[in-house]
Amino acid sequence: MTAEVIPEEIYDGEEVKLSIMIGGEAGYGIVSAGDILARAFAKCSLHVAAYSEIPSLIRGGHNTFQICVSTHKAHSLWRALDFLVALDHLTIDLNALNVSPGGSIVYDSDSVKFDQSDLDRDDLTVMPVPLKTLAGEHGHADLMRNTVALGVCVALANYRCEALQGVLREHFKLKGEKIIEANIRSARAGYDYVKEHFPDIRILGLDGQVCGRPHIVMTGNQAITFGALKAGMTFYSGYPMTPASPILHQLVHLEEDMGIVAKQTEDEISAIMMAIGASAAGARAMTGTSGGGFCLMTEALGLAGEAEVPLVVMLGQRTGPATGLATRTEQADLLFAIHASQGEFPRAVLTPGDLNECFTLTYQAFNLADRYQIPVIVMGDRILNEGIHCATRLEDEGLSVDRGKLLSAEEAQEFVEDGHFKRYAITNDGISPRILWGGNGLVQTYNGNEHNEFGDTYEGRRNRRGMMGKRMHKMKALTKDMPPPQLHGPRDAEVTLVGWGSTKMPGREALKMLAGEGHDSVSYLHFPSVWPMDTDRAGAILRKRERLVGVETNFSGQLCDHLASHTGVHIEDRILKYDGRPMTPNYIIQLLKGVMGW
Amino acid sequence: MTAEVIPEEIYDGEEVKLSIMIGGEAGYGIVSAGDILARAFAKCSLHVAAYSEIPSLIRGGHNTFQICVSTHKAHSLWRALDFLVALDHLTIDLNALNVSPGGSIVYDSDSVKFDQSDLDRDDLTVMPVPLKTLAGEHGHADLMRNTVALGVCVALANYRCEALQGVLREHFKLKGEKIIEANIRSARAGYDYVKEHFPDIRILGLDGQVCGRPHIVMTGNQAITFGALKAGMTFYSGYPMTPASPILHQLVHLEEDMGIVAKQTEDEISAIMMAIGASAAGARAMTGTSGGGFCLMTEALGLAGEAEVPLVVMLGQRTGPATGLATRTEQADLLFAIHASQGEFPRAVLTPGDLNECFTLTYQAFNLADRYQIPVIVMGDRILNEGIHCATRLEDEGLSVDRGKLLSAEEAQEFVEDGHFKRYAITNDGISPRILWGGNGLVQTYNGNEHNEFGDTYEGRRNRRGMMGKRMHKMKALTKDMPPPQLHGPRDAEVTLVGWGSTKMPGREALKMLAGEGHDSVSYLHFPSVWPMDTDRAGAILRKRERLVGVETNFSGQLCDHLASHTGVHIEDRILKYDGRPMTPNYIIQLLKGVMGW
Amino acid sequence: MVTTQDFKSRMHIDWCPGCGNFGILNALKRALTQLDIGPDGAVVVSGIGCSAKLPHFINLNGFHTLHGRALPAATGIKLAVDDLPVIAVTGDGDGLGIGGTHFIHTARRNVDIVHILHNNAVYGLTTGQAAPTTKRGMRTKTTPRGVVEEPIQPVPLALVSGATFVARTYVGDMEHCVETFKAAINHKGYALVDTLQPCVTFNKIYTYDFYNERVYHLRDEGHDPTDMKQAMLRGYEWGDRIPLGVFYQEEARPTLGDELPGLKKGPLCKRDISDVDISHLVRPMM
């Protein structure tokens, strides 16, 4: 009984890494510029991780976009910046401290009045670039300032400007050749300006570097969407809420192409109820939301449990409680998701930790939902859902659609008594048959009240015990079907970090960075699912580790509490973060050093 | 660090107990008849416990009312019946097996065709009584059949018929003298019929028995309502839901008398939001619901957490999941209540176990809510809320209203900066000041988004850490303020039952019954609160016990899981019940014997 | 040939004797029979309440959901099955109180479902609290001094919300009930049938006698159901005279389903999903 051991990749040659942040006032295209840059690097098979920080407002606030690039694998963002590109002064004020010694600050000398001496440090190069002027000369002063900045970034990375051009072309393809050309010219102008005025700038040697395999780059939301589509989801209903909204935004564009329905509803209650209706009717259905919306869905979650309707709910966490920091990240809904809704019923809670898991676990969620006729919660968070991540490919090997006991009318005959179909027939494995509604000579009743085998409300004592037993019995097989914990790094490490969900990314990055510092006896135990749990197995895995340290983006260490409850293993040391900003490898390393006395 | 040790009462003389069930079709006044009977016994200072079982329908279903009477203390219902009074045949079919050997079945010979030989057992006395005829002779055949049955019961109990008369008079006082007299005559007719036709019936010797102290008899909902009123609640908003509805029904009649507002809303979201509004404005406010409604309230619960609005929520559990068995009992929302809503914030979860705790803990809930500016959940369940229980008195000693840091305008000056009041001032104990709105020259802002000290939305990283820290810090003092575990029975018992909420009642009754059988080394550890928990203390208390057995009215043993998570003590043996029917001492004893090999 | 006998359920019907819900049940059976829709030919979806028990008292595909939530569930079902009639039955608390926002939005969405609103002007199942439709001044368990709110009028509310079929019927007029349900089922789009249903146990004001004395038929007075203004004026009429019939019907408006391109490939529930191709979506991400 062990964890799935995932050997960390070994690359030839030394890792070359680069971290860039672009910042400026909200509403000036920082986010789409960042996105273009990330794709440009990825096109050349570099690994990237990227994340935008946006306060919950439309304009006038401060946005940043950070991109980390690596020749090996960029599991996550890291804290230290090589370049900071500032379109406004606030960007420098808030982020200058994060620039690594020897790094540079580029600023728009047309918009920002700035003097090196304003800075509390002298280990940085400061580079004024007239972004606005250059943009005005080649395109449009306000609209293309960010494109000029892209050219600057590529020059700083000492990378090929052509890489950028392809992505710009793709990005603006609907806007016509004129706009495309103006953008390409603007980027080139920024690139050339740097090459010309700062020929001596520190060279990171990315140029020419190509990582072995081609790969894809996208957000977690995109991977989730693709996982759902691949699994045959045909119905999605949702109410806008960060960080889940992009799933809906993406799907509405695919309705015709993919033959699906994607519907914005009047609230989250309607969203989950529509999905439950569609699923009971036989479509693969899903809804997605964040914590506040999930609150409103909890009653219907119990309905899916009692009426045994397959259902997939994407819960993209953000910083709570209540509206909290509405556009920031946190992992503080674990215990809520596991216990949400009154009464007891089987459910599965999946906690993908990277792009591939977003894809595969969403796919699997539909199979689990159908096979066990339960609600399945797929948990993300802002950094996972809206961050840009990298993967070699979306692994769909070994995945195939399993609709469980969704029977044809002929198969269903076995469960017909007096002409009535036993939707809730008591079976050996606890799973009852279900059928499609309509035109098959059979009548099928779903019920959110306790019911007899036919689905009619029935309060008998023995019946109740039978139905509860039947439903809860499904947990047994379900437990075996859950993705097991994964051990990243050495099997016999001196210390094992324990985390779930998106923390896998900075966790693995931390292993890499620690190894670089000579601390190579650290491993990371990732839980890609948290409920139900093979508690014997999980306990054995945990007890085998020499030392355990929890890593969670929340205040109290919810996974640790959960493991204590079910495995008896208490993890005392916990690296926790609850400031709404993503967990970083640097933060983990810093606190781990404290814990370990290194 | 120990539990509060509660010595069990010692009475002179042997306990005399009696258990009666009346059953019949719904809509025929079974419940109010049972209520009258319970009060009649209680008037004579006998202890009673009573409970009705009503399916979720208005008429035509099967209702039962069970009353247990004791000369010592009736903590709860027990299973074995001495008399079964059947107004219809179904009553006999469903309950005959529960009649103790030597007991009797009385049936309405006018409505029920029944033959002793229909019964699978011959250890019972069967007594036909023409209830309908007698009712017709003295009052009204259909309407007063149940009153005749009351007279029968009193005769069977060998008790004074006068006891009944006073209660009948009180009950019908608004209906006029004619109705009162007809009822008294009908009761007398039933009484006389038994005395005349069954003179040899087993005598239980209740007659003349009077328990030492006078006492009160009421439902848990009544005690909760009184606790809230005594604590100064002036605002209650609710949406009807079993078993919480009676609180609203009772309060609407007291609006004028007590100067309060009690309002039915359009849904539970509105109910909790109105209460939050009223509380923020300075009124002591409460809402009440059951699991389904609580689901809808979870988002607002988080609002109370983030905006730091004092709030009391009564969560009366019933059998889930979803609509489940809507009018039956269960304790399956413990972990949901503790973890409900996204994000992390302090809350208190109180779990009263009997009438007195319903009163005192509801009262205390308001103090905790005000003192810590948090939501406080008071958990009941159908048997506690709607069952009829007995107490010596409602203890209000030591209770006094504490509104915490609700400051006057003068006191508030200390927290004013630039003319703005710091609603969320960072203080040493984590508790910020609040004031009333209006006419005091001060402006106060509440906010469910993360905020600065003035309550304005602010996303800064350091501010976030400060505000989270401030709020969570309140848990420390709050933990010390929570009612500690209570140990009932011997301190060094061979085995200790562990439970929460209403299970205290059958738990204590089980101790009494076990002691009667010679098993006197059993104790019961009651948790009157479950969150937050002084986990060191709780762990120490648990570890001190020789052997632990959980007792919960749910499927999985949620308190046990919760204790494991926070104290590290795993309770393996669990006596669980999830059939929608109340936990009984008999059930506990039966399963405990299995566990202990007695 | 479908007969009403086909709809007979195994269950004991536990509504109070005399309850108006019996009328709804019988009218529904007769409407389906007359339309030749069998027990497997439609789906009935309910919330929670006395009304919501209907799916168990009729042998017909059904889903008994949550209090207030029948409409979105019915919407999801309709969009997935596409070709089956879907009938949502709700109480008045269910449909207009806790489910009020779904009511408005389902109407304006013009989902092709029938909504039978069991209007007993009281909370039945929870034993007699005020409903959104309860008469002002009526004393109930939660309003001992009488209801102080203006009652919601389902007909004008549906009209304002953009419903394309708005009718009222009364269980005391069985023929009319059957006819109205049939018209609602035949209507393409959201069809509200405000169904007056005396609660004999908890509503002592809106009784059979009350209605028998007051109801009249719109069609007898030359009402033109294509005229929204007329519909609105009649919709407000609630006093000595209470109109029954179709207040408003608009046939041209496309239903929600008509507007969804994803349904063009056939009903969602019958789609072959064994090997969905997404490669063209993933490729641009490389």
Next chain:
Amino acid sequence: MVTTQDFKSRMHIDWCPGCGNFGILNALKRALTQLDIGPDGAVVVSGIGCSAKLPHFINLNGFHTLHGRALPAATGIKLAVDDLPVIAVTGDGDGLGIGGTHFIHTARRNVDIVHILHNNAVYGLTTGQAAPTTKRGMRTKTTPRGVVEEPIQPVPLALVSGATFVARTYVGDMEHCVETFKAAINHKGYALVDTLQPCVTFNKIYTYDFYNERVYHLRDEGHDPTDMKQAMLRGYEWGDRIPLGVFYQEEARPTLGDELPGLKKGPLCKRDISDVDISHLVRPMM
């Protein structure tokens, strides 16, 4: 003497430049000033949305609650404070979508609050999805082929729900805005002000130009706000001409507070609760 300066907040106002919300903010400040209500003399309650940030941009007692829930919170506050004006500000998604049922029920309850509905016909804060009031056919982030639902019309909806004061104003007409807010605050009972508020970032249809060309004043056309039928007809008018002003006002109806006997002893928030006597309630239980 109160001046508009008293309402200046410490916060940086982060609405988009040109946003119609600025107009609402300024009009509210002026209305309060003219009514001599100071920053401690009223409470403003908001949901979640761009609109909902208003409490931070004005120096005035406030509560920023949850998406869709401003109205019940405002109701609770009003019943507890009794003598202070309470102003709920909601978005249109906030107030008519997720909060739709509260809208209807608050209106029929006739709670004495002002409800300023920031009607920008789009979801602002979540960056441009369709709102319940979005024009049919408008393309948004969630409706790339255009909205297919009938828009909700807040004025008729409020009328049907029993509101006693129903008005519309437009931020492009500042004088009218101030005057309407003042009338709403002065009204005893629930007062809806449907406030046309262009979202310059996400709504390219309902722009300042659009409204400037179409708005007219009801009072210029002899509208009688005591006549419900007229109000309803005008309420439906939304096209080449868009009416501003008070559609309907009914002054005689008691407010919810008037109907509650518990308020007769003075505002709940000021009640002395240090030693409440319940002995007369407990005694009969003995």
